[in-house]
Amino acid sequence: MNKKTVRDIDVKGKKVLVRCDFNVPQDENGNITDNRRIVSSLPTIKYLMENGAKIILCSHLGRPKGEVKKEFSLAPVAKELSKQLGIEVKLAKDVIGESAKELTSNIKEGEVVLLENVRFHREETDNDPEFAKKLASFADVFVNDAFGTAHRAHASTAGVANYLPAVSGFLIEKELNFMGNALENPERPFVAILGGKKVSDKIGVIDSLLEKVDTLIIGGGMAYTFFKAMGYNVGNSICELDKLDLATELMEKAKAKGVKLMLPVDTKVGKEFDKDTESKIVKYTEIPDGWEGFDIGTETIKMYEEELKKAKTVVWNGPVGLFEFEQFAVGTNSIAKCLANVDAITIIGGGDSAAAIEKAGLSDKFSHISTGGGASLEFLEGKKLPGIECLQDK
Numbered sequence: 341m342n343k344k345t346v347r348d349i350d351v352k353g354k355k356v357l358v359r360c361d362f363n364v365p366q367d368e369n370g371n372i373t374d375n376r377r378i379v380s381s382l383p384t385i386k387y388l389m390e391n392g393a394k395i396i397l398c399s400h401l402g403r404p405k406g407e408v409k410k411e412f413s414l415a416p417v418a419k420e421l422s423k424q425l426g427i428e429v430k431l432a433k434d435v436i437g438e439s440a441k442e443l444t445s446n447i448k449e450g451e452v453v454l455l456e457n458v459r460f461h462r463e464e465t466d467n468d469p470e471f472a473k474k475l476a477s478f479a480d481v482f483v484n485d486a487f488g489t490a491h492r493a494h495a496s497t498a499g500v501a502n503y504l505p506a507v508s509g510f511l512i513e514k515e516l517n518f519m520g521n522a523l524e525n526p527e528r529p530f531v532a533i534l535g536g537k538k539v540s541d542k543i544g545v546i547d548s549l550l551e552k553v554d555t556l557i558i559g560g561g562m563a564y565t566f567f568k569a570m571g572y573n574v575g576n577s578i579c580e581l582d583k584l585d586l587a588t589e590l591m592e593k594a595k596a597k598g599v600k601l602m603l604p605v606d607t608k609v610g611k612e613f614d615k616d617t618e619s620k621i622v623k624y625t626e627i628p629d630g631w632e633g634f635d636i637g638t639e640t641i642k643m644y645e646e647e648l649k650k651a652k653t654v655v656w657n658g659p660v661g662l663f664e665f666e667q668f669a670v671g672t673n674s675i676a677k678c679l680a681n682v683d684a685i686t687i688i689g690g691g692d693s694a695a696a697i698e699k700a701g702l703s704d705k706f707s708h709i710s711t712g713g714g715a716s717l718e719f720l721e722g723k724k725l726p727g728i729e730c731l732q733d734k
C-alpha cells in the first residue's frame with residue numbers, strides 16, 4: 341500500500357497527534373492484564389521522541405458510550421507507558437477540555453502527553469466534525485497507528501485527517517505491508533483458511549478471496565451450511581438455512597474461477613454443547629440426528645496439512661472448531677502447529693485464531709499476526725478502511 345508513514349515527513353518540533361490502540365484488558369482493580377497493545381505502540385512513539393516531535397497520544401478504552409466513567413480512564417495506560425518509555429507520560433484530565441489544552445500547549449520536544457479516553461465524548465464515534473476539529477487543533481500532524489479501529493470512521497481515527505496532514509505509524513505500516521502484499525502480490529500457491537461460526541459473517545471475505553487464492557480451506561461452524569446445501573444431514577450442527585443458495589453459489593464460483601475449495605471430509609460431533617460431552621468422528625455425509633459438529637476430523641486435518649505444506653502464502657481467519665473446549669480444539673491446534681512449521685508467509689487475521697495461536701504458545705512462529713479482528717476481516721474483504729483511506733499517499 342502506498343501510504344506515507346512517519347518516516348516520510350519531518351516531525352522535528354512538530355506537535356504530532358497519534359491515534360493508538362490502548363484498549364487493553366484490565367482486572368477488577370484496574371491492573372492491566374495484557375500490555376501487548378501498549379508495547380506494540382512503542383516503536384512509533386520512540387521514533388517520534390528520537391526525532392524531536394511533541395507527542396500527543398489518544399485512544400479509546402472499552403465502551404464508556406459518551407460518558408466520563410472512571411473505570412474507563414486511561415490512567416493505568418499512562419502509568420504503563422511511563423514505565424515502558426522511561427519518561428513521565430502526562431495524562432490530561434479530559435480529551436478536548438482545559439487540561440488537554442494546557443498540557444498540549446506547553447509540551448516540549450521529546451515529551452509525551454496522553455489525552456483521556458476519546459470515547460468519553462459521544463462525538464468520537466459519531467465522527468462529529470467540530471469534535472474532530474478541536475482534537476486536531478492541538479497538533480500539526482496526525483499519525484494513525486491503531487489498526488484495530490481503522491475500519492471505523494470515528495473522529496480520532498479518520499475525522500481529524502480532514503484538518504491535519506495524516507500518515508501512518510509503524511504498526512499500521514506493518515499490517516498494510518503484510519496483508520496488502522498477500523492480497524495484491526502473493527507468492528503462490530496462496531491458500532486461505534476460513535473458520536468461525538457462521539457463513540453469513542464471512543460471505544464478503546470468501547467472495548473476495550475467491551478472486552485471489554489458489555485454494556480456499558473451510559472449517560468451523562461454517563462448513564455445515566455447505567454440507568446442508570449439498571443435501572446432507574447436519575444433525576444439530578450450526579447451519580444457516582437461509583444461506584444454502586449462497587453456499588451453492590460460492591461453490592460454483594470457486595469452480596468457475598479454478599479455485600480449489602476444500603471442505604472437511606470428516607467431523608468430530610458431540611452430543612451436547614458441553615466440554616465433557618460424548619464425542620466421535622464421523623464422515624461429513626453421516627452426521628447422525630441429535631449430534632452437533634464441533635471440530636474437523638482426523639482425515640480432514642491430514643488433508644488440510646498436506647495442502648498447507650505446499651503453500652507459499654497463507655492467510656488464516658477463524659478457528660476451525662469450538663476451540664474453547666479442549667476436545668474440540670484438536671483441529672485448530674493442528675492447523676496452528678502445521679502453519680508454524682511451513683516454509684511460507686503466514687498471516688493470521690486477528691481475533692479468535694490469534695487467541696488460539698497465543699494459547700498454543702506459537703505466536704512468534706508466524707510472519708504476521710494482525711492486531712485487528714474486524715479491521716483485518718474488512719481489509720481481506722477488499723473494503724476500504726476509513727482510518728487508512730484518510731492517510732496521505734506516497
Ligand code: AMP
Nearest residue numbers: 536537560561633634658660661662663
Ligand atoms: P468467528 O467470530 O466467526 O471467527 O467465530 C469464532 C467462534 O466460532 C469461536 O468461538 C469458535 O468456538 C466458534 N466455532 C467454530 N467452529 C464451531 C462449531 N463447529 N460449532 C460451534 N462453534 C464453533
